[in-house]
Structures are given as C-alpha cells and as structure tokens.
Amino acid sequence: MSQNVNQPASKRLADYRAPAFLIPELSLSFRLVPTATIVTACSRVVRNGAHNEPLVLDGEDLELLEASINGQSVAVQQQPGKLLLETDLDEFELTLVTRINPQDNSTLEGLYMSDGAYCTQCEAEGFRRITYFLDRPDVLAKYNVRIEAPVAFKYLLSNGNKVDSGELEDGWHYACWQDPFPKPSYLFALVAGDMDLLEDSFCTVSGRNVKLQVFVDKGNLHKAHHAMASLKKAMAWDEHRFGLEYDLDIYMIVAVDFFNMGAMENKGLNIFNTKYVLADEQSATDDDFHGIESVIGHEYFHNWTGDRVTCRDWFQLSLKEGLTVFRDQEFSSDVGSRPVNRIHAIKVIKNQQFAEDAGPMSHPIRPEEVIEMNNFYTVTVYNKGAEVIRMMHTLLGEEGFQAGMKLYFARHDGQAVTCDDFVQAMQDASGKDLTQFRRWYSQAGTPQVSVTDSFDTDAGIYRLQLTQNTPQRPGEPAKLPLHIPFSLELLDCQGNTLLNEVLDFTEAEQAFEFTGIHTPVVPSLLQDFSAPVRLDYQFTVEQLLVLMAHASSEVARWEASVTLFSQAVWKNVARLQQQQGMVLDNRIIDGFRGVILSDGLDHALAAEILKMPSVSTLMEQVSEVALDALLCARDYVVDSIATACEEEVLARYQVLHNIDDAGSRAFGNALLTLLARGADGHEALLERQFYHATNMTEALGALSAAVEGNSDCRDALLAAFEQRWNKVPLVMDKWFSLQANINAPDVLQRLQQLQQHPAFSMGNPNRVRALLGTFAAANVAQFHRADGAGYRFMTEIIKQLNSSNPQVAARIITPLIQFGKLDAQRQQQIRQCLQQLLALPDLSRDLYEKVTKALQA
Numbered sequence: 001m002s003q004n005v006n007q008p009a010s011k012r013l014a015d016y017r018a019p020a021f022l023i024p025e026l027s028l029s030f031r032l033v034p035t036a037t038i039v040t041a042c043s044r045v046v047r048n049g050a051h052n053e054p055l056v057l058d059g060e061d062l063e064l065l066e067a068s069i070n071g072q073s074v075a076v077q078q079q080p081g082k083l084l085l086e087t088d089l090d091e092f093e094l095t096l097v098t099r100i101n102p103q104d105n106s107t108l109e110g111l112y113m114s115d116g117a118y119c120t121q122c123e124a125e126g127f128r129r130i131t132y133f134l135d136r137p138d139v140l141a142k143y144n145v146r147i148e149a150p151v152a153f154k155y156l157l158s159n160g161n162k163v164d165s166g167e168l169e170d171g172w173h174y175a176c177w178q179d180p181f182p183k184p185s186y187l188f189a190l191v192a193g194d195m196d197l198l199e200d201s202f203c204t205v206s207g208r209n210v211k212l213q214v215f216v217d218k219g220n221l222h223k224a225h226h227a228m229a230s231l232k233k234a235m236a237w238d239e240h241r242f243g244l245e246y247d248l249d250i251y252m253i254v255a256v257d258f259f260n261m262g263a264m265e266n267k268g269l270n271i272f273n274t275k276y277v278l279a280d281e282q283s284a285t286d287d288d289f290h291g292i293e294s295v296i297g298h299e300y301f302h303n304w305t306g307d308r309v310t311c312r313d314w315f316q317l318s319l320k321e322g323l324t325v326f327r328d329q330e331f332s333s334d335v336g337s338r339p340v341n342r343i344h345a346i347k348v349i350k351n352q353q354f355a356e357d358a359g360p361m362s363h364p365i366r367p368e369e370v371i372e373m374n375n376f377y378t379v380t381v382y383n384k385g386a387e388v389i390r391m392m393h394t395l396l397g398e399e400g401f402q403a404g405m406k407l408y409f410a411r412h413d414g415q416a417v418t419c420d421d422f423v424q425a426m427q428d429a430s431g432k433d434l435t436q437f438r439r440w441y442s443q444a445g446t447p448q449v450s451v452t453d454s455f456d457t458d459a460g461i462y463r464l465q466l467t468q469n470t471p472q473r474p475g476e477p478a479k480l481p482l483h484i485p486f487s488l489e490l491l492d493c494q495g496n497t498l499l500n501e502v503l504d505f506t507e508a509e510q511a512f513e514f515t516g517i518h519t520p521v522v523p524s525l526l527q528d529f530s531a532p533v534r535l536d537y538q539f540t541v542e543q544l545l546v547l548m549a550h551a552s553s554e555v556a557r558w559e560a561s562v563t564l565f566s567q568a569v570w571k572n573v574a575r576l577q578q579q580q581g582m583v584l585d586n587r588i589i590d591g592f593r594g595v596i597l598s599d600g601l602d603h604a605l606a607a608e609i610l611k612m613p614s615v616s617t618l619m620e621q622v623s624e625v626a627l628d629a630l631l632c633a634r635d636y637v638v639d640s641i642a643t644a645c646e647e648e649v650l651a652r653y654q655v656l657h658n659i660d661d662a663g664s665r666a667f668g669n670a671l672l673t674l675l676a677r678g679a680d681g682h683e684a685l686l687e688r689q690f691y692h693a694t695n696m697t698e699a700l701g702a703l704s705a706a707v708e709g710n711s712d713c714r715d716a717l718l719a720a721f722e723q724r725w726n727k728v729p730l731v732m733d734k735w736f737s738l739q740a741n742i743n744a745p746d747v748l749q750r751l752q753q754l755q756q757h758p759a760f761s762m763g764n765p766n767r768v769r770a771l772l773g774t775f776a777a778a779n780v781a782q783f784h785r786a787d788g789a790g791y792r793f794m795t796e797i798i799k800q801l802n803s804s805n806p807q808v809a810a811r812i813i814t815p816l817i818q819f820g821k822l823d824a825q826r827q828q829q830i831r832q833c834l835q836q837l838l839a840l841p842d843l844s845r846d847l848y849e850k851v852t853k854a855l856q857a
C-alpha cells in the first residue's frame, strides 16, 4: 500500500518548470467494480512549446491494460510512479485503460470505498491513483465523465452538470457529467452510492436558480439541515461581502464516514467528512454546529479562491488555503461573534502554529522544499497563511483589500497562479508598497517582538521602543525585518482610552513617540493579535487588571487574562524549582472573580476567559520546559481560583444554567468545570446537568467537567453515555476523546481496551483521531509520562498506521516530533521511538520526511 522508498527525493520550488505538455480535454469513463474498477482515460494532449521531450505521466498503484495514440496501440515505458511515452506528434489523442482496486484502498486517496459507497479524494496527488496523468495543478482540463455501476448504486455523481443517464444491461446504469470549467486533476471527484438526499435551492444575486443537494448516509436526513442552512448563508455572504456569485446550476455536498481531512472543494461536488455535515441538538454540541458552518463556508468559498483561480504548483498552497481560511473566518465573524472567533483563531496560532514553527517541520507559508505534499497541509500554510492575508487586510483596509480581490480575479480567473501574483494584485489595486511585506511568504519562524516603554511626565511624552527578531535556524539565511502592522491602544489607569492606532513596524528596532500624554499609560499591545508574532513586554499585575476590565477590544481583555494567568503559573514553576511553596496573589483571584460576577461581559467571552490557558499554550511561551513543575503549577492556579471563588461560581452557575443560548451554555459549562475542580467537587450538580440535559452541549459539558475533575461519578456517567450513544459513531468519538484525556496512570490500559470497543476501528481516521490523536495531542501529563510509556504506546500505533494510512500516521505523530523544549531524559526516550520508526522496512514517505527531520534536530 504505502510506497517503500528508502530515501525519497524532495522537490524544490526553485526547480519549477512549466509542463512539457498540456491536456486541455479529458474524457474519463469508469466501470465500477469493488476490487477491479476499469478506468478509461482519453486525453487530448498538446505539446507545450518546441522541444522533443517524451510525455511523462504520473501514476501510482495502477495496472495498465492498454495504451494507444490516435487509436494505434503504442509502446510505453513504466518507471516507479511514472509512465513514459515517446512521440513526435505535437497534438494527439491518448487513450489509457487501467484497473484499480477501490475496495482495498485503505489510504483514502484516489478512488476508495466508504461504507459501501465509492468516493474519491484527489488533492493533493491522489488523481494519479485513478489513471496516469499530468497530476499537477497547472494542467487544466475540461472533463467529460461517464460512470457505470449496478443500479444499487443509486446516485452516480461527478463535477459540473449531468448531461445524460440511463439503463444498461444486467442491472447496471450510467450517468454522464460535463464540467464546463477547466480544472486541475486535484479537483476531480466521483461518488457512487445509495444515500439519503436533502434538496433545496438558492437564487443568486443575478437571479439564477441553483439546485443544492446534500447527500448523507441513510437514516441521517434529519441531521443535514444545519449544513444546508449554512451553505445558503455562505452563498449569500460571499455575494454580499466579496461580490462573488456561484457559477454552476448545481452544488452538491456528499458526507462520508471515511475521510482523511475535514472536507474537499471539488468543483460542484464537495466531499465532506460526516463530522462537518451531520448535526442535531441531541447529538452535536454548539461547537460542532459552528464547526460545520465554518467548514461548509470554507469549501464553498474555495469555488472562487481555489477552483476558479488555482495554484500554479503545490508550493503555492497558501494562495488558496490561507486566503480561504481568512474568508471563512470573516464569514464566521460576520454571522456570529467576531471576538470569540478571533480568540479561537489566535489559539490555533499560539498553541499549534508556534509549536510547528519551533519544531523540526518549521516552514514558511510558501514552503521551498517538500518530500510528501500531504505533510504540508499545515497550520502554517493554512492558519499563519490566513494571518498574512489578514495583515494585508489591516494594511489596506476593507476597501483597498476588496479592490485587490477584484483585480486578482480580473487578471487571473481561469488560471493557475502564485502567491506573488496575489500580492501584486493587492499592491497594484491599493497603491500600497508590499515589497517588504512579501518576506512573510519566504521566512519561516515566529518573530519575537520585544517592547519597552518610558513616560516623560514633564514633556508629556510616552515612548515605545520596539525590536523584532526572527530566530535563525542552522542552514537558514539571515532573517530580515518584517513589515508588522502593530495595533495599539493606550489607556490611562482608570481604563479610559487615550489613543487607538496601527503602527507600521518595519525596522529591526524602531521607536515611537506619543505626545500630549499627561498620565501614566497602560498599553494594549498587538491588539487582536494584529501580527503572528510572540510579544514580550513586562506587564504589571495592575496593568493587566486594567486591560482585563477596560480594554476597548474584547480580544485584548481575554489576552490580558491569559497573560495574568500565565505569569502566575510561571512564578510558581520557579518557586517549585527552588523548593518553595506555591502562592497566588489575591489580586489575580479577584481579576477572575470579576469575570465570574460580571454583568457587562458577553457570556461566550466570559467562558473563553474562564477556560484558562491550556498546558500547550503555556508550553509555547518558553524555550525549555520543566514539564512536571508546569503541570503542578497550572493545577495549583486553576484549583486555587476555583476554590477561592467557589461561592460566586456556584451562584452564577445556578442563575445561568437555564438560559437558552450558546454563549450561556459555554459560560455555564466553564463554571461547572471550576465547580468540579474546587474543594467540594459538586458531584450532585454534575449528575443533575448530565441526566437532565436537553442537548449535547449540556450533557458533554457535565461529562467533561467530571473527567477534568476526576469526579467520583465520572465512570458512571461515561457508562450511561455509552449506553445511549453506542450506535452513533460521531458521538462515540466524543466519548473516546474524553477518555483519552483522563489524567490517570491507567489511561494506557483504558486506551488499549477502547481499541477493542465495537465502535472503534483503526481503519477510520475519525476514530483514530478521537481516541489516539487526542491522547497524544491533549493528554500532556500522560503522553509525556516520565517512564516513556506514552511515547512507546503511540509509536506502536504509528507503526500500524504507516502501512494502512500513511497520511493519518504522519498527522498523529506531531506531538512526538516536537520535543525540542523537553528535558534530556524525555528527549532521549522519544529519539529511541523515532529510531524504531526509521528502521521500518516499508516506512512511508510521509513518515520518512517527519522522522528524519526530527532526528536531525
């Protein structure tokens, strides 16, 4: 299954060459048989420029049955992953017949089967598992597709419009699809199966009627309505905010159970992980509902930023992904809470992207060298990429940014282009010089911005001294200063706003002066995380309390609470290391008490503040971490706040808990978690909320509070939950995740037992991520156990997945390769595990790339 390559080669951006041939048209015909599907591909091939090179096509795990040029059988040369054809012709018709085995395709790339239905996943390089082709995004073809299958496969779907269908002999039928828009092979899709169908329609601004279809597994129709409503919202929003209208007469979404990622933007036929489609209040949480809205939006927005204008090569992935994440974030913020959405996006950068950038897989948002492309669908390319787009939006303003988008589409509609083309359109449309700004595309690493300030009382001048520095790693060129939009609010000590502006911070060291300031200043720095950098400024507790209560930006209030909490944790880490007892300043407790009692604060925001920074957030703040002391100090600070504020928490919980909106449910759940962690434990309250819950948000809130509090009722509640939900895989994922997070030494045995549970399957990526991915990524205390048992457990899992699904294996290995800040003993244990993986005889390219980079570090 996986490629056995001893030393897989890397590809470089610097080596990009235009394709030697183009394929403007492709006819594909499928005869679907589970273990022996026949694919006939008929390409019109055109030589690109004057040269005598052979035609070299990509292909993986294919059995070639026939090859002909203009109807004449032709000799071909097969090399690993390639097919070579020598010809003098400048234009010809190439017909290739191949046989593939969707049934046994456990990689979930190319054509495979999910619960009895056929489906495809071609991004990034999966099309080459369907037929030999120029499988690269700068080869754009018009597709004609014919699908034949037994009539039991009721729906036969592909991209574009259905142009023909009918009966065949022996209980078979067929359908033909035509996509009028030329597209790269990674956007091809096919689905064949019997599903339930939810239909609706959308009338576009220009008055065209678009048919909308959502296909789900039988029996799940009632769970498809939120996805449909989200799609209609997304279509209206893209017209309104970006002036972009849908371009085909039909838009289809198919939800499948077996899927490596979240969803895929195939032209006119999106394929989704069921996790991002199916929801009702009984089985899905408020967060699930938001996740669906955001991913439905994301894939829909790709229709323009991805499909109509695509990437020239895979190094340009952020062209479509960074931009589309920015667009989906804006969508969620316009239809929901802007500050809460911003906080979620900031957390992804600070917890995950900073870690990636400090680890062995660090890369710029436009990578320069890649072994396995699947390894570069990263938080750097997607989420830091979105931050880079957001900075341009900040620098240009909404109007300048929209002018840039218009020019981008005017220039590049129907083309495969580069990140540079995008920035150039932004620059030309706005007149803003983005020369220095472009360094964000080529420099990896997280810039460190240090701030000092001084106040000249007599002159009424406040001075800010900013320095920036991006760490340079071995082998990297020296890092140059970046163009950083630095958003700033100055407040007085009573919390009144003195000034609000965005500084253009472009030099390694730069000073800014503010005159007419006659009172001591509290600075709110890098407001709303105006650039993806680490900020270093010595805030006093008083300043943070002012910001927490009064900063104009709600995100800045949350940031202040994170800093306040973090300072308390690090202070206690230091005390533990000096064998001193732990302490917590009453002013800090009062700061959080203020949030618990506050009337003015939005409930969803209060919930975010009361969740308090996770261990991984804290780990990202330092370059070396004493893990045991950190875990101990964090528990101490949370428990101290929970215990000191118990009365207020209880009172607030009791008023809140009957208010019926998502923000209040989130606030209520955060309070319940504090109650579970406090001195009393409040078992009765946990049980009451769990057993009387009218929706999943409340039930899961109680259950997860019981897990976090290691409450006596925990196992009884878990058992009751299983009883009720054991037939619903997506809900069982929540149950698996919760248990993977239990902080107790026997969690490894529990994980082993759960792998035997009837609802678990190593072949399903959602199950694997829920149970095993969660353990490695979220259960810091047990995964990083000092005896190394957590590492060894995950290594065995990764070995299994290496051969069945290398993509998933390479994703869940992440916590095992980011070991740079751990102590020497843990690093040594991890290295031994990685050595074992490296010694595997059939190590996939995906794992090879990550393991070798980690071991070199």
Ligand code: TRP
Pocket (backbone or CB within 6 Å): 121, 123, 124, 260, 261, 262, 263, 264, 265, 298, 299, 321, 374, 377
């Ligand atoms: N383009 C998809 C998205 O961001 C990502 C994706 C879906 C993907 N499936 C994949 C990427 C498989 C790599 C491999 O919406």
Ligand code: ZN
Pocket (backbone or CB within 6 Å): 298, 302, 320, 321, 324
């Ligand atoms: Zn995407």
